[in-house]
Amino acid sequence: MLKIENVHVYYGRIHALKGISLTVEPGEIVTLIGANGAGKTTLLRAISGLVPVREGTITFEGRPLTRLKAEEIVRLGISHVPEGRRIFANMTVRENLALGAYLRRDPKEVAESLERVFALFPRLKERLQQKAGTLSGGEQQMLAIARALMARPRLLLLDEPSLGLAPLLVRQIFATLKEINEQGTTLLLVEQNAHMALSVAHRGYVLETGRIVLADTAERLRASEEVRAAYLGG
Template sequence: MLKIENLNVKYGAIHALKGISLSVDEGAVVTLIGANGAGKSTTLKAISGLMQPSEGSIEYQGNNIAGIPAQEIVRRGISQVPEGRRVFANLTVAENLDLGAYLEKDKAVIKDNFVKVFNKFPRLEERKNQLAGTLSGGEQQMLAMGRALMSRPKLLLLDEPSMGLAPILVQEIFDIIKEINEAGTTILLVEQNAHMALSVAQKAYVIETGKIVLQGTASELRESEEVKKAYLGG
């Protein structure tokens, strides 16, 4: 479904991604793990059109989408849940969700999308008229995920969904990620919590200073001494 080859991204003089290659099969959960500043978020931003690669290809469903505007990427079926949630604090929950469906003109489809999101996140329905800025961190994460799902993506990019959440909420968010995947959405998950990421993914990549240094099945990486030492506290 997604194939990245020799992707290079530069921020001015900083070479953030140095020739990374990875692939995501349709229906899978693939995770990209690594320390802060390793290039995880930059990878997602390049896929979703928020950053322009200096070199390399990003092939999605057989077409190279590198350099295509972000709104066109969404139209093609890719949605991103940004790091830090980035909800619109001064808008209600319902208004935030509505913005996620901005490309959809059919009101019946939008209504159906609301029903699906509220089924997955009942707390959002309870708080639909509440300002997003007054929600707890966990609820804001649910809102950010719900907003991305309003466009019915085929591929969902998740950037650090567990960041800043209490352990009990982290488990809840990861249970929801599994549900979203089981309902048919392919997921590329960027996450510092390697233990949780490897528990839901089938395939995993480790990125360090802009380069992929390890890859394999999630179970292989769980058993890797390097991964245990660096990311699993082993």
């Protein structure tokens, strides 16, 4: 579904991604783990067209993405849940969700998507007329994911969905991500909480300073001494 080959990204003179290559197959949950500054967020932003790729290729279902604008990439079927949620705080929950569906034209299909996100996140239905900025951190994360799903993506990119959430809410969010995947959406997940990420993922890649240093099944990465020492607390 997604193929990244030898991708290099620079921020000015800083070489942020140094020849990244990876794949995501339809129906998978693939996770990227690594320390802060490893390049995980930059890679998601490169896929979404938010940072330019200087060298290498990114293809989605056989179509090259590197010359496309961000909105064209959304139209192809990729949605991005950014780090820090980036919801529209002064708009209601309903308005945020409507913005997620702005490229869609069939009101009946949009209504069906709305019902789907309410089934996944019942609390959002109770908060529909509430300003998004007044929601709790967990509810804002639910809204950010739900807004992305309103575009009906085939590939969902998630950047640190557990950031700043209480452990109980983290488990809830990850259970929902598994459910979204089981309903047919492929996920590429960036996550500091390597325990949780590897517990739901099929495969994983470990990034260090802009390079992939390990790639394997989630089960093998969980069992790896190297990964346990660096990311799983021993």
